Amino acid sequence: MIRVDDIHKSFGAVRAVRGVSFNAPDGKVTGLLGPNGAGKSTTLRILYTVLKPDAGTASVDGADVVKDDLKARQRIGALPHGSGLYPHLTARENIAYFARLCGLDKAEIDDRVAEIVRLLEIEDFADRRTKGFSQGQRTKVSLARALVHDPQNVILDEPSNGLDVMATRSLRNLILKLKDAGRCVLFSSHVMQEVAALCDDICIIANGQVAIDDSVDGIRSRTGCDDLEEAFVRAIHLVRPE
C-alpha cells in the first residue's frame, strides 16, 4: 500500500512535482501515466527514497519515506529507470548480490534466485556475465533483482522501455501474477494502451500535477472520450502549465 499526499519537488528553478497525491492499494495495479518530463520519475524516486520531497508526505505500508526510509525500502522492490547491471557478474550473481543485501538467509538465497530466474525466464542466460546483454535481457535481470526478496510493494519506472513484443508480454503476465498474489504494483509509462491493458487505477500526471486519478472506465466517462489516447490527450490539457 502506497500513499502519496501532496508532494512537491523542485530542482533549482524547475518545479518537477507540484502537489501530487494518489493511493496505490494492495492487490491492484496502479499506473502512473504522463508525457515525458511530467514528473513521473521524480514521484517514483521520492517513493523509493532516493529523493526527498520538498513538501508533502508519502508512505509505504505506513512507513514514511523520509523519516523511516530504511523501513520503507524494506517493503519495496524497485526498478529505477535505465537500471544498469554489473557487467563482470553473471545474471545470477547480480540477482544474488541484491538478495544478500536485502538480508535474505544464506539457505534462502539460492532457492529464491532459482525461483525468480525461472519465473522471469532467465534460465538460458542466467550464468553468463551480463556484459553485452540485450536491453530485454538487462531489464529482465533488473526486474528479477528488484523482486528477489518478494517485496509487498513493487515500483517500476517505465519497465517496458526497449522490450520486444514477447518480453512485454511476459512482463505483463508477471505484473498480473503479482497483483493476484495481493501485491501493490505501481508502474509508470507514457504509453496509454499498455497502461489501459493492465491497470485498475490510472493516475495521469502532466506538468508535475495530477490531471485525473481514476479507473479506466472512469477516465473514459470523465473526459467524454471512448478512445483512450484521445482521453489521455484531453486529460493532460486539464492541467495548465505554470
Next chain:
Amino acid sequence: MMSTTIVVFLKEILDNLRDRRTLASALLMGPIFGPVLFAFVINLSIERSLSDVERTMELPVIGQQHAPNLVRYLESRNIDIIDGPADAATAIDAVKTGANDVILIIPENFGEQLQDTVPAKLELVSDQANTDAERDARRARGALHAYSQELAAVRLSARGVNPLVLRPLNIDEVDVSTPSGRSAMLLGMMSYFFIFAALMGGMYLAIDTTAGERERGSLEPLLCLPVTRDQLILGKIGATCLFMMLSLSLSLVSFFIALKFMPLEQLGMTPNFSPGVMLAALLLFVPFILLGAAVMTLVASFTKSYREAQTWLSVVLVAPTLPILIVSILTLRPRLEFMFVPSLSQHLLLVDMVKNEPVNSLHVSISVVSTLIFGALLTWICARLYRREGLLG
C-alpha cells in the same frame, strides 16, 4: 551493519578481480612500472658518473718545457695544461688561498732523472683538507700515476719483461663525490613509487564505486535496497583499500627483487633492503592506504563520468610527490612537524630505514596516528557526501 558492509566488500572484490583494467593497474602498473623506471634512473646515474672522468679539467703546470712528453700525455687525458705561477712559493700560496685547486711543478732536472732511470721528482701541490679541490687533485694524481705506469711498462718491455707483472690488480674507480644528493633523490623516488603503486591499485575501484556505478545505472537500484548508504560506502572503500594493499605489497616485493640486480654500490649507495625493512615499510604505508582510498573516492564522487574521474584522479596520483619533491630538493632532515604530513612522513621514515639510520619511534607514532586520523576524517566526509541527493547526478 557489518554483514551488509562485508557483502558489498566481497562483491566489489569479485567484480574487480574480473575487471582486466583494475587488475592491470593493481598488479602490473604499480609493481612493474616503479622498479623499471628506478632501474633506468640508476643506470643513467652510473653512466653520468662514469662520464665525469672525461670532463676536461685545467691544470696549471710550472716548468712545462722540462717534460713535453708528460704534458702531451696529460692533454691526451683531457687535462688542459695552462701556465702556472712563477715559482713554487707562489704556487703554494695560490693553492692555500684557493685560487688554484692543484698545481704541478716539474723540476728542471726531470728529463735527466728519467734518462738516468732514477725516480724522477714531480711536485703536486694540493690542499687535501679541501674536499672540493681534492677531486681535481686526485684526478691529476691518477693521471700522473698512469703516466708513471706507462713509463715503467716501456722500460720493462725494453728489457724483455711483460709489463703486466707490474699490474697485479686492475682497479676501476668511479667517482661520485659530487652528486651526494643523488642517492637521497633516488630514495625519494622509491618512496613515491610505493605511494604510486598503492594509489594505482585502488584507482579504478574508487572510480567504479562512484562515477562508474552512476554512469552504468547500477547506483540507483542499489540505493533502493534496505541498506544504509554508510554501509555501502564503507564496503566500497574497504575493497579499494584491499586492492591498494595488494598493489603496494607486490610493488615492495618487486623492488626487493629488482634491487638485487642493480649496481647500487657503484653509486656509493649501500641501502638496507632486508625483508624486515620491507615489512616495516608495508606497515608504515598501511595508514596511507586508507587516506588514499578516501581521497580518491571523494574526488571521484564529485565527477560526472568515468572519464572525468580518471582525469582528476591522475592529479591525485601526482599530489603526494609535492612534499617529497620539496624536501628532497632542499635536502631537509626529518623533523617532528613533517611527521604530520601524509606521504612526506612515510617518505622520510622509509629513507631513514633504508639508510640504516636509527628511526625515531615518536616520529613513527605521529606519522601513523596523524595519517590514520586524516584517513578516517576523509572517509567520514565520503560517507556524508554519499548520503546527499545529488549523488545520482
